[in-house]
Amino acid sequence: MNSWQKNNKDPFSLAREWMVRDQIEARGIKDKRLLKVMRKIPRHLFVDEALRDQAYNDYPLPIGEGQTISQPYIVALMTEALELKGQEKVLEIGTGSGYQTAILAELAQSVFTIERVPTLMQRAKAILDSLGYFNVAYKTGNGTLGWPEVAPFQGIIVTAAAPEIPQPYVEQLDIGGKLVIPLGDKFSQVLYKIIKLPDGRIKKEYLCGCRFVPLVGIYGWSE
Template sequence: MKLSETEKDLYRIAREKMVETQIKARGIKDERVLEAMLKVPRHLFVDEALRDQAYGDFPLPIGEGQTISQPYIVAVMTEALELKGNERVLEVGTGSGYQTAILAELAFWVYTIEKYSTLLEKAKKILLNLGYKNISFKLGDGSLGWKEVAPFDAIIVTAAAPQIPPPLIEQLIEGGRIVIPVGDVYSQVLIKGIKKGGKLYTETLEPVRFVKLVGAYGFKE
């Protein structure tokens, strides 16, 4: 469905309000992250019936029991990756494709893995229609990473794991960053890790609640 100019303006205004009140106001300072979130049309990544809620301060369902994350959490996780523009980034959990688009605005190349083919195909179609050419897609178990194209400068995991999957640590370059929610099914904390001397040094960012990462190094089905 093509949007009218009036609708485009309304969504642009909603995006500006989202960035000002939900993201800047909560301390996100990275100008590149703010610009990407002003640019990417979040409403295109949710079902038409939910588009009027696309810029709200909450996650939304996208099918297969998955969600599009709250805008603020997308901003927190993206800022923590410290992207400058020349990085190869692995995204575990393509989901709606919204986070993928934000990463594609900020990095050299994005490698994204999704467990559900329905979500992957839908996200891929939206991202290609928006003109992104720096994204590679894979259907599979994201907890295993993507060994064939590793190593990565940064890794973002958009589902909760009981621990940081060892293959992801292995596939991170020296000095690389990983951001992942870790905990049980009901509550987690957002962890940022930096690889130094082959080891991962972590810090806790904030409490979060994500859907489960299902896989060999995630939760069981």
């Protein structure tokens, strides 16, 4: 521990500032509420202790069970695309580390998050509870089915890649709602923002090329 760390209660606060300024703002993310939240949330708590010194670098990190925590810029890009104002109900597919969940919990009224790997869900929930995020509901299971019991959602964010848009997501998305999802094969994808129009049709907007782990389930990839 260096002298700067000894004199600061949070030795990662400067790293968070650099992350937001150099990786996120510099690449065009403008949502002020989002930027404030990403300066606040301790991303290092959502990764293994051995990787904490890399937590604010602009690349994904392993979190176990073959899953990853997405790079900060992609997290910011996907979140900004939802255009959250604070009153929304959001569905998250792929809880993973829980970092994206924390960001959504700060920006939306309520978050419903689904994770198919029980150990990841348990770990994420423990971290989120310890940080005081109690506007989050958790479900372990097949994320490709969505969460029909509590639909519709004003936002749906999918942190795994599907071969095509799962129909349950379209059905559970509110009119005017936004779905952010990577689509493609298992090795490379395109990140899209999907908007549900008043007549029930959808509009697709290209965001960027990307690479995510596969979305596993009935409307995704097999194990």
